[in-house]
Amino acid sequence: MLQIDNLHADIDGKDILKGLSLKIGAGEVHAIMGPNGAGKSTLAATLAGRDTYTVSKGSVTFQGKDLLELEPHERVGEGLFLGFQYPVEIPGVSNLNFMRTALNSVRAYRGEEPVSAGDFLKAIRAIAAELKMDPEMLKRYVNVGFSGGEKKRNEMVQMRILDPKLAILDETDSGLDIDALRIVADGINAQRRADTGILLITHYQRLLDYVKPDFVHVMVAGRIVKSGGPELAHALEQSGYADVA
Amino acid sequence: MPTLPETETMTALTDITAVREDSRTLADQMPELGDHRSEAATRFEALGLPTRKNEAWRYTNLRPLKTEPAKDSAQDPGLPVELVPGSIRLVFVDGHYAEDRSRIGTLPDGVRISRLGNYLAANPARARDLFMGDDGVALLNSALLRDGAVISVANNTSLARPVEIVHVTTSARRTGCHLRHRIELGERAEATVIERWVGTPSAWANTVTEARVPEAATLTHLRIAGDGAAGTITSAARVSVGAEATYRATSFMIGGTSVRIDSLVNVLGEGGEAHVDGLSLAGDGQTHDAVTVVRHQVPEARSEQVYRAVGDGRAVTSFQGKVIVDKDAQKIEADQSFKAIILDRKATANAKPELEILADDVVCSHGATIGELDANALFYLTSRGISPEDARAILIEAFAGAVLTRIENDDVREQAAAAISTWMSGHVDGASHA
Ligand SMILES: Nc1ncnc2c1ncn2[C@@H]1O[C@H](COP(=O)(O)OP(=O)(O)OP(=O)(O)O)[C@@H](O)[C@H]1O
Ligand SMILES: [Mg+2]
Numbered sequence: 001m002l003q004i005d006n007l008h009a010d011i012d013g014k015d016i017l018k019g020l021s022l023k024i025g026a027g028e029v030h031a032i033m034g035p036n037g038a039g040k041s042t043l044a045a046t047l048a049g050r051d052t053y054t055v056s057k058g059s060v061t062f063q064g065k066d067l068l069e070l071e072p073h074e075r076v077g078e079g080l081f082l083g084f085q086y087p088v089e090i091p092g093v094s095n096l097n098f099m100r101t102a103l104n105s106v107r108a109y110r111g112e113e114p115v116s117a118g119d120f121l122k123a124i125r126a127i128a129a130e131l132k133m134d135p136e137m138l139k140r141y142v143n144v145g146f147s148g149g150e151k152k153r154n155e156m157v158q159m160r161i162l163d164p165k166l167a168i169l170d171e172t173d174s175g176l177d178i179d180a181l182r183i184v185a186d187g188i189n190a191q192r193r194a195d196t197g198i199l200l201i202t203h204y205q206r207l208l209d210y211v212k213p214d215f216v217h218v219m220v221a222g223r224i225v226k227s228g229g230p231e232l233a234h235a236l237e238q239s240g241y242a243d244v245a
Numbered sequence: 246m247p248t249l250p251e252t253e254t255m256t257a258l259t260d261i262t263a264v265r266e267d268s269r270t271l272a273d274q275m276p277e278l279g280d281h282r283s284e285a286a287t288r289f290e291a292l293g294l295p296t297r298k299n300e301a302w303r304y305t306n307l308r309p310l311k312t313e314p315a316k317d318s319a320q321d322p323g324l325p326v327e328l329v330p331g332s333i334r335l336v337f338v339d340g341h342y343a344e345d346r347s348r349i350g351t352l353p354d355g356v357r358i359s360r361l362g363n364y365l366a367a368n369p370a371r372a373r374d375l376f377m378g379d380d381g382v383a384l385l386n387s388a389l390l391r392d393g394a395v396i397s398v399a400n401n402t403s404l405a406r407p408v409e410i411v412h413v414t415t416s417a418r419r420t421g422c423h424l425r426h427r428i429e430l431g432e433r434a435e436a437t438v439i440e441r442w443v444g445t446p447s448a449w450a451n452t453v454t455e456a457r458v459p460e461a462a463t464l465t466h467l468r469i470a471g472d473g474a475a476g477t478i479t480s481a482a483r484v485s486v487g488a489e490a491t492y493r494a495t496s497f498m499i500g501g502t503s504v505r506i507d508s509l510v511n512v513l514g515e516g517g518e519a520h521v522d523g524l525s526l527a528g529d530g531q532t533h534d535a536v537t538v539v540r541h542q543v544p545e546a547r548s549e550q551v552y553r554a555v556g557d558g559r560a561v562t563s564f565q566g567k568v569i570v571d572k573d574a575q576k577i578e579a580d581q582s583f584k585a586i587i588l589d590r591k592a593t594a595n596a597k598p599e600l601e602i603l604a605d606d607v608v609c610s611h612g613a614t615i616g617e618l619d620a621n622a623l624f625y626l627t628s629r630g631i632s633p634e635d636a637r638a639i640l641i642e643a644f645a646g647a648v649l650t651r652i653e654n655d656d657v658r659e660q661a662a663a664a665i666s667t668w669m670s671g672h673v674d675g676a677s678h679a
Contacts, residue, residue, distance in 0.1 A: 090640070099629075102631055105632060
């Protein structure tokens with residue numbers, strides 16, 4: 001589904017990704033862990049197409065297409081989704097309109113008919129209920145005044161309505177209370193299917209207790225330095241990154 | 246009705262003979278104005294049009310009037326679709342009331358609408374009030390005034406249908422087209438007045454609107470230089486707000502080559518409220534200028550100004566907003582917010598907020614920011630599958646929404662939103678962003 005080969009990316013001439021390779025197959029859940037500043041969010045943003053990062057070398061293939069050739073919104077149309085570590089507040093734009101525009105944009109990209117306002121409302125309410133988000137929050141401006149945990153939950157609502165092939169979730173577990181973590185994990189597990197891939201970026205074992213990864217990777221200084229199964233996360237929890245770095 | 250000789254391509258407004266000639270021709274129109282006209286013409290001769298050295302006019306582009314001869318021949322731009330269905334409509338074509346295009350219908354008791362000419366004939370003593378001499382533009386208005394609307398609403402009377410005053414300018418005469426409107430509300434009266442402009446590219450429409458909003462009255466006042474507007478438009482409003490009265494003004498500058506909307510609002514009664522808002526969407530080559538002065542002369546009153554501006558291409562959009570709080574006007578709440586977004590590096594936004602506060606117990610805030618569209622927000626939207634064009638449109642709409650949400654009339658708000666969408670469809674391609 002996703003194949004990253006020897007990816008190099010920099011920002012303002014500062015190298016951040018330094019030859020990163022990773023392969024994610026359909027039906028797989030991968031977790032990337034690694035110290036602060038390792039470049040995890042940079043990887044996520046580069047995959048999503050943020051133009052502040054420059055790819056100098058390497059390739060990324062997503063479902064057989066050259067991902068780096070595509071504009072950010074086209075990547076979403078192809079089935080990619082990025083859950084932000086720091087979701088952005090957009091005053092003046094209602095959450096509901098935002099998500100409906102997003103869904104219909106993706107559908108238009110795929111040559112599908114737009115969903116009606118009624119059908120959309122039904123679908124989004126069901127998802128909000130599944131993620132135990134107060135439906136009133138759908139009417140508010142995008143992320144404005146949301147608490148840290150509410151913002152993350154809002155990311156999950158967006159993921160569920162867009163139903164991506166590959167979801168990259170950057171620290172979606174950070175800032176969540178214990179109950180919220182379980183709810184968000186349930187949301188991720190609902191997205192976990194034989195035809196979807198999930199890439200979790202996290203600092204904590206806790207999330208991985210709920211969403212059992214198939215593979216765990218350790219990223220240090222812009223590279224994957226170690227890969228293994230779920231036991232790797234447990235080992236890191238015990239001894240930190242000192243041994244792998 | 247005497248009409249002006251249609252002298253087509255006259256030279257630029259540097260030649261005072263044209264002004265003199267026009268003022269003489271107009272002498273038998275509203276004879277009550279008598280010597281005021283010639284006095285104003287003489288003073289205009291001495292002053293000329295304001296230049297950029299005049300602080301209040303520093304951002305206004307009057308250059309086309311001064312240097313360029315009128316290029317286009319007279320043409321009728323037609324009437325815009327009415328903003329609120331069923332409005333009272335007063336149409337002035339080149340300064341003359343066009344009865345066939347207007348529609349008044351049956352007015353409720355206590356409401357009178359008349360032409361300025363008829364009003365003056367009945368109240369000749371009022372002629373002196375019409376003389377204004379602050380600057381060349383005001384003086385020309387006094388010298389070459391052709392007509393206007395007088396709207397009066399008695400005490401305790403509410404005029405439910407909005408009054409739409411449409412200024413149509415078909416003539417490209419450099420001396421411009423000058424009108425004066427008066428809105429006289431009684432105590433606890435209510436009315437909505439919408440002024441609009443349509444014109445040809447070389448036209449100049451110069452309007453002064455005086456409004457009295459006495460005790461507990463409410464006036465909603467919209468001024469719209471929209472889609473069909475072209476050429477130079479200068480509009481000044483002079484408003485007095487009494488005790489517990491409310492003045493709600495919104496100006497839209499979307500069309501026009503050079504548009505200036507002035508508001509001078511005096512809050513004269515306790516509990517008086519003034520909301521003076523505006524939106525400018527300036528495209529390539531357009532100059533938009535909003536100038537406001539809100540003066541608080543008494544304590545315990547409130548004013549708010551919310552202005553938003555978007556500039557594309559080589560646009561210049563400016564805001565000069567002054568709040569004056571007199572020495573004894575304690576417990577005033579005055580807020581002013583101006584924000585501009587530049588879609589193109591070639592565009593210019595100017596902000597000049599000024600506070601002149603002589604009282605000590607007041608709460609005043611003002612903020613002015615000029616920036617580009619938020620790159621993080623743009624990326625967030627595109628990362629959800631929304632195209633960059635749509636993402637820009639969404640952000641601009643949200644930005645302009647700060648002004649729109651303050652409009653209480655649903656029809657007006659929806660039409661304004663539609664006008665914004667139309668404008669954006671031509672300005673969000675991002676082609677000029679690199
Ligand atoms: N705009 C920028 N300008 C300069 N340096 C940047 C910029 N953005 C990121 N970096 C740097 O790139 C490096 C990687 O940052 P990144 O956010 O990808 O780390 P991370 O692994 O996600 O860290 P964390 O675990 O703290 O979220 C850091 O050293 C960071 O300071
Ligand atoms: Mg990060």
